[in-house]
Amino acid sequence: MADGRHGVAVGHRDQDGNMDMAAALLVVLVFTLLGIESGSGAGSNISTYIFDDGSKTLLTCTLNSSDTAILGHRWMKGDQLLREDSQPGLSTEYEIDPGERSGQYSCTFLSEPTGRMARVSVKVRPNVQAVTESVMGIEGERAVLVCESRSFPPVTQWEWYKITDTGDLPLNNKSHKKFVVFSETRTELHIHKLNLKKDPGQYACYGTNSEGKVGAFITLRLRSRFIAFWPFLGILTEVVVLVTIIVAFEKCRKPHEVVREEDTDSAPPKGSGHLMNDKDKRDAN
Incomplete structure (x- = not known):
């Protein structure tokens, strides 16, 4: 019985020891992860700000600190380069074109060995x-x-x-x-x-x-x-009117020509009338 009790006690101690070791490893892992996250962001945090007063929109990027010298700044919209300078400083600004206000912008602090970049999203309602x-x-x-x-x-x-x-x-x-x-x-x-x-x-x-x-x-x-036929109908109407006028004019002119021809046929020749008068005079003599 004593041996059994002793065996149970040993088993409990082994189980407790394993639990303590697992807890210790978990604490070490948590601190390790926290250390990696903190170290990755140290000295490279960039704060972004959007100022909009209706007439203009100003974007600002500010770097909290840098272990290396800042050699310039670069602003981009998507893949399009907007501006790049060679000025030092932990802050940079860019004023947006009012006609192209919305979009995804990025600011980059140029330094050695690598630059540090932040994205700025300017969101608006649809411009339908x-x-x-x-x-x-x-x-x-x-x-x-x-x-x-x-x-x-x-x-x-x-x-x-x-x-x-x-x-x-x-x-x-x-x-x-x-x-x-x-x-x-x-x-x-x-x-x-x-x-x-x-x-x-x-x-x-x-x-x-x-x-x-x-x-x-x-x-x-x-x-x-039928709107497409209206010009054709207009031209056709003008042609019909013109033809009607010509026909009417021809009809009005033909009776006068017939009368003139009849008068010409009934009148004696001019020369013959003169000869008849001369003959009559000779017979009279």
């Missing part, structure tokens, strides 16, 4: 615009309405509506005679077999991203399918 605000279509044919947005972040959802007196009518690929094509930057509404009574009017396209929802409006106007 109609490619053509007014579209002219022909009855029975097809019309294409187009909207675009080049803002960042890109549009994640496009919507089309027909504006009516009873409310906005949603349009999609399940709508009759209508087909929607879209991407991150562009959407198209195709309307087939245009109806002169049902299809004209105002349409709206809406783009949505994480910052909000914005729309644009397009007016669709239609012409009759």
Whole structure:
């Protein structure tokens, strides 16, 4: 019995020892990981700031410290180089072009042996615009309405509506005679077999991203399918009128010519009348 109790006690001590060793290893691993994370960010933290007052947008990057000399700064938008200088300093600024405000920018502090970079994302609501605000279509044919947005972040959802007196009518690929094509930057509404009574009017396209929802409006106007023949009909009408005038003029002129010919045939020759007078005079003598 004593041996059994002793064996149980030894077993408990071995189990407790293993648990203590595992706990110690876990603590060492945690401190090791913390040390690696702290060391990787030491001396290379960059703070970014976006200042926007409506008329201009200013981006600022500030490096908290550097063990090496700063040899310059570089600003980029995506893969496009915006500016690069050779000035020292732990802070750099860049003013954004108002026409191209949104996008992903990056600032780099140039130093040896490697530079230090930070990204700055300027996010705005979609800048949705109609490619053509007014579209002219022909009855029975097809019309294409187009909207675009080049803002960042890109549009994640496009919507089309027909504006009516009873409310906005949603349009999609399940709508009759209508087909929607879209991407991150562009959407198209195709309307087939245009109806002169049902299809004209105002349409709206809406783009949505994480910052909000914005729309644009397009007016669709239609012409009759016979509109293409109107110039030909006008020319044909002018020809018919001209021919009618010529025929009427010819008819009015022919009776006068007939009368003149009859008068010429009935009158005696001028020479013969003179000879007759001379003969009569000789006979009289």
